[in-house]
Amino acid sequence: MGGQPGSRTGRPPLTERRREATRMEIADEAVRLFVTQGVAATTAEDIASAAGVSTRTLWRYFRSKEECARPLLTAGLDLVTERLRDYWSGGSSLTRAMPSADDPGVIGARRLGALRDLVRLSRDEPGLRAVWLETHFDAEAVFAAAIAEGTDRPEIDLAVRLEAGMFNAALRIAVENWAFQPDRPDGPPLRESLAQALHVMTELIDSERSAAPGRRMMRFPGADTRPGS
Template sequence: MVAEAPGRAGRPPLTERRREMTRGEIAEEALRLFVTQGVAATTAEDIAVAAGISTRTLWRYFRSKEECVRPLLAAGIELATECLRAHRRKDGSLADVTVGVDGSDALSARPVEALRDLVRLSRDEPGLRAVWLDAHFDAEAGFARLIAEDTGRSEQDLAVRVEAGMLNAALRIAVEDWALRADRPSGPSLGATLTHALHMVAESSAASARTWLS
């Protein structure tokens, strides 16, 4: 076997990729157990056995059994972020950052199914709810960077942080709304729901600006 050259550009080190694969496998097994037997009835030991690792190893990756699913939640948020990045415009306002986002094709992957299941579970499971909200808390900094890149402002600018918070809240609420309606045959796709929510944010932002300037 030829050893992989260290520091290869554009690709994480092998150990890091293996770590992420392990985290993903643990997350998938944790979700499966949470869905089939409930969160309360699932122990860390159950998840470790299902993932083929020791409980000690599990605790090296995650701080609680509920946090085991965080990679799946983060993947769903990342999909939405990539849709924004791929479709954003560069004129400077929140409306221009959000208008035109579709993403229904990009959001058809397996992480979206996991996201739906987890959001539904989080309604009645405080531990999962905390992980869901914490994942969005971390994502907000990424949205601020995205807005700052497009507008030439600092990530720490108050207006940038407020816009990032609005964007973050819109995405979270849209996903939660979609997750509760996803089984309806005529229900909108996740991409369509995100687009609708982001348009509402853009319209609200523009209306607020008109009010303050009048």
């Protein structure tokens, strides 16, 4: 994920924004090369050259060539965490805020296609699959912190950890389900897959605020009705 719970809020400093922009440019080129020439045939030097950075710079940011794709995966998860926190402060529906092709400030249509390609590649490429699963492993702790903060419970609470794990799994499976669909114009959009996943989670988790005072349970906003109903 992009940051830790309770970390600095507001716009990051210019140097940090430049660093994140560089990381995303490297990710864009890495995925493009993975798709066009294969992961095995792509070297770190290829990625660095395509991104216009030195190989030394690339290794300063990433541990492996597969790790170069990670910023593309974390961008959407960072948004989900932000929206999860916004919900408890009176923000909008989480399902409506999910990243999609019509959400240009988050991923955008071009990167949405790259995300689909990357998730598809993760099925057969162990290195990319490890990055995909590790990204969600790291995200789970951040989700747990957001849930704990919003429901006035400790992060080590078993229910908090279970809710974070279920939420995280729902997001991962929804993205995989979307990515593995055949390419067709009438295929379900990412937002629809995410909304369906959150609807299922709302049915599985007791979302009614009937718990003991001060122990508000997790609730997935905007998922009270099935998508399209």
